[in-house]
Amino acid sequence: MRVIVVGAGLGGLTLAQGLRLAGIDVVVYERDGEHGRPQGVSLHIDHRGTRALRACLPRGHLAMAEATMGGPRDHTLRVSERDGELVVAPTPSAGGRAGRQASRRLLRAVLLTGLEDRVRFGTAFTRFERRAGGTVRVRLADGRTDTADVLVGADGVGSAVRRQYLPHVEVLDTGRRMLMGATPLRAVAGTGLPALIGDRAASVQVRGTMMALGVHRFSASPVTARDRWLPALSSRAVAGVEDYVMWCLPVTQDRLGPAGSPAGVWRLAQGLAAALHPALRLVVDAAWPDMTVALRIAMIPPVPSWPAGPVTVIGDAIHAAPGFGGNLAMQDAHRLRDALVAHARGEQDLRTAIGAAEEGMRRDSLPTLDAQGRPLPRPPRPGAVEPAACP
Ligand SMILES: Cc1cc2nc3c(=O)[nH]c(=O)nc-3n(C[C@H](O)[C@H](O)[C@H](O)COP(=O)(O)OP(=O)(O)OC[C@H]3O[C@@H](n4cnc5c(N)ncnc54)[C@H](O)[C@@H]3O)c2cc1C
Structure with a gap:
């Protein structure tokens, strides 16, 4: 076959x-x-992704992928501002599935390893x-x-x-976009933010703006893990890789305008973060500009x-x-x-x-909720619509 x-x-x-x-x-x-378009920074891998990787990847690939994920996450923290300080609300935000964070670039490099002669x-x-x-x-x-x-x-x-x-x-284009970027953890270590949220994801609501954050601490050093588990992985995939903070800022298409370069998207994100708490502002200001992307939310x-x-x-x-x-x-x-x-x-x-x-x-x-979070009708039973006539 x-x-x-x-x-x-x-x-x-x-x-x-x-x-x-x-x-x-x-x-x-x-x-x-081969290097593709930037598609974002991190990926939350839940039990479905984990099961698929365990079934489809050879042992060394799987060990490499799992060794370089962040620590387990079971819920999203809610962070707000009180008297000028960022604080974690006592109740976590609803929803979300337990899982671990993976670096998109690294996971993609792992998935490509061994397929060099199969991918055109x-x-x-x-x-x-x-x-x-x-x-x-x-x-x-x-x-x-x-x-x-x-x-x-x-x-x-x-x-x-x-x-x-x-x-x-x-x-359907929802008209919503997500500005997503990454910042070296060392650049924001002094703000207290990484200590506040630990390895968890955080949904921050401050001064009328929503921002999502997550700290990615590689469970094992990517260089060491490559040497141990997947020497066939390109050494470039792990060179200079370090712990980071992933962040997202929602924005509408009207506000974004025509998709710009990563540096242009980063400057827009800086503008959105300008009025936020200084720690959050620094997260955006100290980001790697070339990793900033504006992702379209379609449904x-x-x-x-x-x-x-x-x-x-x-x-x-x-x-x-x-x-x-x-x-x-x-x-x-x-x-x-x-x-x-x-x-x-x-x-x-x-x-x-x-x-x-x-x-x-x-x-x-298939989705069970629409873009506004309302339940969608279940899809009809099999046989309802024929595929297009094939030539
Ligand atoms: C802001 C944001 C955050 C997200 N966070 C998460 C998360 O934490 N966890 C999660 O599970 N998901 C997340 N997602 C969703 C996730 O990124 C996508 O669902 C996932 O990438 C889809 O994978 P895919 O393989 O179906 O398609 P894609 O990853 O889009 O891959 C499609 C590929 O097909 C190629 N292609 C397109 N047309 C052609 C053609 N004509 N010929 C040849 N090649 C073609 C493209 O270049 C691309 O490489 C997020 C999405 C967004 C927007």
Whole structure:
């Protein structure tokens, strides 16, 4: 069996690792270059992401990923200001899942290790065609084609695979953006803020502004962990990596204007933080400007089910969840990997295997709340909407 994955994000790479581990032929086409676009700083990994990584990664990769996560977090602190001092409220903020913080850059580097000969960077997918005999041919932006038994769209919220396969799926721009950055922990150590929040995430409400914060202390030094667990990981991935504070400031698209350079986004964040408590101001002022990004918050309303076939979609391509979409993307990858392995072993035909994975994904991953936090209606039962007619 041969599998084409479009997109080397969290979902696509977790799937590719899992398939490679199971001895299944996989190739990944990624539109961006090897270093990609900045996609944020940290990722909260909950039990779903942890389970997927444990199932799909080889031992050394997993040990490296887990050794360099932050300490366990079970709730988000609420921080406010009283008499000019930042204080932690006695009751934590509601919601949130227990888990650990991972550095996005480092996790991505771990996920890429060992896939060097399988990931084709700078190669955008454009279209697919279903062929007689059940295979799928993909067309790439550089004019080349490739053929496989299964095509997986793991190409994020703007997914070109989904746009062709399930063109009725809507993507809504909420108009909200998240400015996200990172600051060396040493630069703010003297403010008392790291001591106040420890290893936990904090939701700070001060002077009419909301800011999310989290301290990432690597459980093991990334350099030492690489030497011990994953020497094949590029040494550049760990060079100069140090403990940091991750921060987010919500903003609307109107306020953000056209997406600017990281330095431009950082200056905007500085403007938003200018009136805040001095410790919070320093967190933004002392940030690494080139790590600051403005992330779009999009949502996909629940998608009616579709008949299964050799083309499928996972992750943000079919359900966008800004706070935990990475966990869902990895969970989808894990589930699809298991389905494809069952098929490769002759335990299930391909449609049944992919259909079961999609059903599980719809059950567990499609949104149940809308952008305002109101419950959404459950998706209709299977068979309601056909995928677009394939050429
Ligand atoms: C502010 C913010 C904070 C977040 N925090 C968390 C968190 O703490 N925990 C969490 O679990 N999730 C979090 N998320 C969500 C998480 O980032 C996403 O859900 C996750 O990255 C989705 O993974 P994916 O693999 O589906 O897609 P992506 O990571 O978006 O990857 C898609 C890939 O496909 C590539 N691609 C696109 N089109 C093509 C094409 N035509 N051809 C080839 N390649 C293509 C892209 O270049 C990209 O590399 C957060 C999101 C935001 C906005």
